[in-house]
Amino acid sequence: MKFPLTITVLLLGVIGNAWADESGIAIGQARQASLALGKTLKQELVSAMKRGGPVEAISVCNLKAMPLTEQISTETGWQVARTSLKVRNPANSPDDWERHQLQQFQARLDAGESMASLEAATTEQRDGKSVQRFMKAIPVQGPCLVCHGTELAPAVAQKLDSLYPNDQARGYQLGELRGAFTLERVISGE
Numbered sequence: 092m093k094f095p096l097t098i099t100v101l102l103l104g105v106i107g108n109a110w111a112d113e114s115g116i117a118i119g120q121a122r123q124a125s126l127a128l129g130k131t132l133k134q135e136l137v138s139a140m141k142r143g144g145p146v147e148a149i150s151v152c153n154l155k156a157m158p159l160t161e162q163i164s165t166e167t168g169w170q171v172a173r174t175s176l177k178v179r180n181p182a183n184s185p186d187d188w189e190r191h192q193l194q195q196f197q198a199r200l201d202a203g204e205s206m207a208s209l210e211a212a213t214t215e216q217r218d219g220k221s222v223q224r225f226m227k228a229i230p231v232q233g234p235c236l237v238c239h240g241t242e243l244a245p246a247v248a249q250k251l252d253s254l255y256p257n258d259q260a261r262g263y264q265l266g267e268l269r270g271a272f273t274l275e276r277v278i279s280g281e
């Protein structure tokens with residue numbers, strides 16, 4: 092699974108060089124990294140569910156994401172995480188900017204914008220450093236419903252209950268906004 096992601100991120104560098112400014116290149120990388128990660132995670136989940144069933148696959152949404160995001164971070168300098176207005180793992184809770192953007196994503200979706208166009212970017216000052224941030228919406232797709240839908244298999248529900256006693260990430264329908272990839276990188280500082 093490492094190979095396609097590496098190719099994608101490498102390609103970005105090439106495409107990025109044609110772009111005008113450095114910040115635009117970085118946003119392009121962040122966008123492509125989000126797309127690559129979304130695709131790879133979905134593939135990993137589907138194959139893990141085929142291999143060992145959904146209960147076995149529960150760790151994939153969490154554990155598999157880590158090496159992938161580390162790889163992206165090494166290749167692009169962007170730190171990647173996931174967040175949502177309704178989190179399963181409280182460690183993924185949004186900060187103020189992320190919460191606001193997630194609310195905007197929902198409002199934009201309700202107003203007829205496509206899921207694929209839901210992105211946000213900003214640069215903020217933090218501890219004397221400039222930090223560039225980027226978010227990209229994550230839709231609920233078919234395989235996600237096994238663990239985030241309305242009718243979970245009892246064994247899945249039981250396992251999730253034991254791992255995530257405050258789970259809010261259930262009851263989703265196909266095509267809804269699940270959350271977002273959230274990326275950041277330090278661009279300057281002393």
Ligand code: HEC
Nearest residue numbers: 133148149152153173175178179180183234235238260270
């Ligand atoms: C086999 C069960 C399973 C499937 C299938 C699954 N997830 Fe998850 N998902 C989880 C678990 C478990 C977590 C908590 C991970 C953690 O501890 O960080 C999670 C967390 C997330 C988060 C992070 C925010 C949060 O709620 O903590 C997002 C976003 C997410 N999933 C999206 C998806 C999407 C999109 C799909 C479909 C492509 C999907 N998941 C399919 C089990 C699953």
